Amino acid sequence: MFSGNITDNLLKNKKIMQKNILSILMIVAVSLFVMSCDDGRLDNIPPPRMLIPQSGVVEQTIFRTGEPFVFRLGVHQTGYHGVTATARVHILSEAELNVYNAENGTNFRRLPDHTFQVPAGELLMNFPADIRTKFVNITIDYNAVEALPGFDEQNTEQYVIPVRLVHSSIEMNENHSMSFIKPLIREPLLFFRGASSSILIEPTSLETSYRQSITLDANFPNTWNISIDLAVDPALVAVYNAQHGTNHQLLPADSYTISPNPAVILSGRNTVLSTVIIDPEKVDFDDFVLPIVISNTSRFSADDTRNVHFLTVLKPAPIIDRSNWTIHDFSSEATNEGPYNRVWAILNDDPLQFWHSRWGFAGDGIPPHHVTMDMQQENRITHVELQRRNNNTVTRTGRFYISSDGDNFTQIGTFELPGVVQNSLQIFRVTPTYGRFLKVIVDSGAHAQLAIIRARGVAPD
Numbered sequence: 001m002f003s004g005n006i007t008d009n010l011l012k013n014k015k016i017m018q019k020n021i022l023s024i025l026m027i028v029a030v031s032l033f034v035m036s037c038d039d040g041r042l043d044n045i046p047p048p049r050m051l052i053p054q055s056g057v058v059e060q061t062i063f064r065t066g067e068p069f070v071f072r073l074g075v076h077q078t079g080y081h082g083v084t085a086t087a088r089v090h091i092l093s094e095a096e097l098n099v100y101n102a103e104n105g106t107n108f109r110r111l112p113d114h115t116f117q118v119p120a121g122e123l124l125m126n127f128p129a130d131i132r133t134k135f136v137n138i139t140i141d142y143n144a145v146e147a148l149p150g151f152d153e154q155n156t157e158q159y160v161i162p163v164r165l166v167h168s169s170i171e172m173n174e175n176h177s178m179s180f181i182k183p184l185i186r187e188p189l190l191f192f193r194g195a196s197s198s199i200l201i202e203p204t205s206l207e208t209s210y211r212q213s214i215t216l217d218a219n220f221p222n223t224w225n226i227s228i229d230l231a232v233d234p235a236l237v238a239v240y241n242a243q244h245g246t247n248h249q250l251l252p253a254d255s256y257t258i259s260p261n262p263a264v265i266l267s268g269r270n271t272v273l274s275t276v277i278i279d280p281e282k283v284d285f286d287d288f289v290l291p292i293v294i295s296n297t298s299r300f301s302a303d304d305t306r307n308v309h310f311l312t313v314l315k316p317a318p319i320i321d322r323s324n325w326t327i328h329d330f331s332s333e334a335t336n337e338g339p340y341n342r343v344w345a346i347l348n349d350d351p352l353q354f355w356h357s358r359w360g361f362a363g364d365g366i367p368p369h370h371v372t373m374d375m376q377q378e379n380r381i382t383h384v385e386l387q388r389r390n391n392n393t394v395t396r397t398g399r400f401y402i403s404s405d406g407d408n409f410t411q412i413g414t415f416e417l418p419g420v421v422q423n424s425l426q427i428f429r430v431t432p433t434y435g436r437f438l439k440v441i442v443d444s445g446a447h448a449q450l451a452i453i454r455a456r457g458v459a460p461d
Helices: 002-040 094-104 142-146 236-244 343-347
Strands: 049-051 056-063 069-077 085-091 124-127 133-140 159-168 178-186 189-192 196-200 210-218 226-232 256-259 263-265 271-278 286-297 308-315 326-330 369-388 397-403 410-416 426-442 449-458
Touching (some): 056 069, 069 178, 196 210, 210 263, 210 308, 343 449
Antiparallel strands (some): 069 133, 256 271, 397 410
């Protein structure tokens, strides 16, 4: 019994010793591998060098914020390991810059001394081994710069602050040893990021509110809390309609709120969102526009070219049931287009079936082409929807008419379909009018090719 225990213990101790020996051998092997790698892995690393990362022409935009502007010119030490080093930069004199221009075919003009300041103590830099980058802080007086003869927004006279790295205790990168700081003076401005946005209110939707966020931006480094007041300018409705060929109405004042208003761009940020919240129950079936303007700011000015945002709000009436509609008359149909491509195809919702006017050997149909639908009752039509034949752009423009008796028609609108291939329904607003017979006339193209025609409006109670 004891003999067996002793034998088991010896076997266990032997196995433990074997494991320990194996572990030691692995550690030694890994150490030797790492040492062998360390021996050669730095062989191809270049020596540390001193350079100016912002070398060449540096166009620096400076905003007229009323605050001093400081340009930070970096001097950087490269290399795998940092080393203790020294470096010195020099602001070229006008005579030295003229020599550079003659040698390099450039036409730089030195900014006069009174337009900028450089702390003398920053021109000579000491680099501890753990510091890779040091900076020279150049304070630029942009008011003095703008007063220089010939200075304009683009600085076409090429006024610069010429800086050269002239000394380093380690090797210098000559390709990155000079910087020409070229100031461009700009006005700090506030503006809408986008000129327009749109909301579609579907009458069958269960949404209790619709929201559209609008972004306001600042184009400068912002260190203030800037308040921006927003307002609605009704006079711009006519401007929008004239620009877009529309007849939108002003969105009713009791149907929306703008929040927050004023909007505040916080210090350290350059943007803020304001949201238009719309109550769909207070919007009638029509097309509306809400011209939102920047009316006031707590600091700086609004950009005159980006101080208006047009929010369009479209609320088309419900789609009128076409289940009992019939074709009243039409100009022609192409019987050679297949059994499912007849004029009646416009009354179903299958885009693969379509009305095609007569063409080819069946006889050339001459535009304008037309089709008239009997809705079987008087409806107040507010919008007409069209979908073209798939993968075809022949049908482009036309007109909408309505009639109560099928003989005397009144034009209620026009349409223009996109000039690119698209397979979606296009919605067109018309003058809201009562009638029973809806006529669509196609003016452009040799043929009419329409897959779907439907109307939106209000049926009688």
